[in-house]
Amino acid sequence: MAASALALRSLFTSLSINHTDTPGLLNGNLPLLSGCKTVVLRKGSCSMDGQNFKLNCLRDKEMDVSASAFVDKVAECSNETETVQISDQGEPSVSTMLMNFTNDFDPYEALSTPLYQTATFKQPSATENGLYDYTRSGNPTRDALESLLAKLDKADRALCFTSGMAALSAVTHLVGAGEEIVAGDDMYGGSDRLLSRVTPKSGVVIKRVDTTNLEEVAAAIGPWTKLVWLESPTNPRQQITDIRKIAEMAHAHGALVLVDNSIMSPVLSRPLELGADIVMHSATKFIAGHSDLMAGVLAIKGESLAKELYFLQNAEGSGLAPFDCWLCLRGIKTMALRVEKQQENAQKIAEFLASHPRVKKVNYAGLPGHPGRSLHYSQAKGAGSVLSFLTGSLALSKHIVETTKYFSITVSFGSVKSLISLPCFMSHASIPAEVREARGLTEDLVRISVGIEDVNDLIADLDNALRTGPA
Numbered sequence: 001m002a003a004s005a006l007a008l009r010s011l012f013t014s015l016s017i018n019h020t021d022t023p024g025l026l027n028g029n030l031p032l033l034s035g036c037k038t039v040v041l042r043k044g045s046c047s048m049d050g051q052n053f054k055l056n057c058l059r060d061k062e063m064d065v066s067a068s069a070f071v072d073k074v075a076e077c078s079n080e081t082e083t084v085q086i087s088d089q090g091e092p093s094v095s096t097m098l099m100n101f102t103n104d105f106d107p108y109e110a111l112s113t114p115l116y117q118t119a120t121f122k123q124p125s126a127t128e129n130g131l132y133d134y135t136r137s138g139n140p141t142r143d144a145l146e147s148l149l150a151k152l153d154k155a156d157r158a159l160c161f162t163s164g165m166a167a168l169s170a171v172t173h174l175v176g177a178g179e180e181i182v183a184g185d186d187m188y189g190g191s192d193r194l195l196s197r198v199t200p201k202s203g204v205v206i207k208r209v210d211t212t213n214l215e216e217v218a219a220a221i222g223p224w225t226k227l228v229w230l231e232s233p234t235n236p237r238q239q240i241t242d243i244r245k246i247a248e249m250a251h252a253h254g255a256l257v258l259v260d261n262s263i264m265s266p267v268l269s270r271p272l273e274l275g276a277d278i279v280m281h282s283a284t285k286f287i288a289g290h291s292d293l294m295a296g297v298l299a300i301k302g303e304s305l306a307k308e309l310y311f312l313q314n315a316e317g318s319g320l321a322p323f324d325c326w327l328c329l330r331g332i333k334t335m336a337l338r339v340e341k342q343q344e345n346a347q348k349i350a351e352f353l354a355s356h357p358r359v360k361k362v363n364y365a366g367l368p369g370h371p372g373r374s375l376h377y378s379q380a381k382g383a384g385s386v387l388s389f390l391t392g393s394l395a396l397s398k399h400i401v402e403t404t405k406y407f408s409i410t411v412s413f414g415s416v417k418s419l420i421s422l423p424c425f426m427s428h429a430s431i432p433a434e435v436r437e438a439r440g441l442t443e444d445l446v447r448i449s450v451g452i453e454d455v456n457d458l459i460a461d462l463d464n465a466l467r468t469g470p471a
Contacts, residue, residue: 095336164282167296177203240372247275285414342385413449
């Protein structure tokens with residue numbers, strides 16, 4: 001867990017430096033290291049000897065230090081020992097990248113990315129076009145956002161769409177009549193609706209499988225498979241899919257792999273590094289983070305594939321509007337902080353629910369008993385902030401959703417505000433009841449998207465709703 005800015009500030013301002021043998025350390029400035037040092041921190045008060053440094057440790061419950069520092073020895077404190085890495089000036093963390101990305105589309109280097117609120121651009125002559133001509137085809141504000149998102153996902157290119165569904169719809173157009181899409185049977189209701197009611201009208205064959213069963217996936221992928229569509233964790237049942245192995249299967253047959261990574265965000269997972277060819281984010285969720293815009297992102301591996309998807313975006317007019325891009329650029333700056341806090345809250349709430357006598361089952365990959373936990377942490381940095389649970393009673397679940405004070409009854413997730421819903425009646429209502437039942441998506445399932453509120457208030461709110469519900 002990264003130390004907070006306050007913890008780091010307190011940590012380094014407490015340094016007492018003897019600069020006799022260390023030129024350039026006047027005023028407490030620390031030199032950059034070319035290598036990486038390991039330091040042992042013990043919780044409680046302490047001192048650290050090393051080149052006449054004195055360091056007073058904070059009494060933080062946990063402390064990770066990731067910064068360049070002139071440290072050669074060991075910090076000795078009371079209580080437990082914790083080893084941390086003090087890293088060199090390599091690739092920055094996501095939080096640093098979000099605040100310091102280079103905007104090549106603004107010649108004036110404004111700290112707030114400019115909004116180019118225009119539909120069209122004046123051209124240099126009647127026979128030649130400039131870099132931009134019409135916002136449907138491109139806009140500097142959209143390009144700034146797409147450039148940043150490509151860096152976050154380590155993609156060759158990113159494209160921003162009017163919604164996550166618009167982005168997914170574009171991907172389905174890569175598949176022609178008679179070709180196949182193999183998709184998971186536990187997925188977002190909107191995606192299910194697209195694949196079951198819209199895409200087949202183009203002659204595309206849809207195969208639905210349990211993506212946690214590798215044998216079933218292998219049997220479904222064949223010579224006509226063009227696209228394999230995955231979610232991990234799935235929404236809302238938190239099932240875990242082995243992205244690496246399924247990507248290998250798909251690529252062996254020449255098929256592309258799409259991962260809907262909306263539930264994780266680029267902070268916690270980068271599926272392109274696991275073998276995916278396309279990653280979709282509903283930027284409405286964690287990327288924007290404030291429930292104030294609709295947006296979708298495709299992060300793409302390979303220039304040829306990126307050009308094909310850009311052609312579809314331009315031809316269909318589904319590129320994200322400049323103002324929404326600007327809002328997204330503003331919101332994304334705090335994404336790493338938001339995701340960290342939301343995940344921290346979600347872990348505590350999941351543990352509370354798992355121990356509650358009125359809860360039958362909790363679906364959250366961060367719990368020790370989750371069957372896919374080890375696999376999940378081999379391909380993601382955390383479990384995120386979306387979880388679901390079963391009560392065994394629709395009446396009780398309905399009471400919980402309607403009684404909580406700090407959870408808003410709404411679809412979607414990833415907002416700074418905590419949200420709650422019954423998926424069978426909201427986000428997944430378009431899936432026929434018998435199909436939902438067969439897939440294990442029962443009406444008593446409650447989905448929670450945990451926000452940044454005080455977790456003690458959230459737990460007390462849930463506890464009250466659980467205790468006062470019908471027997």
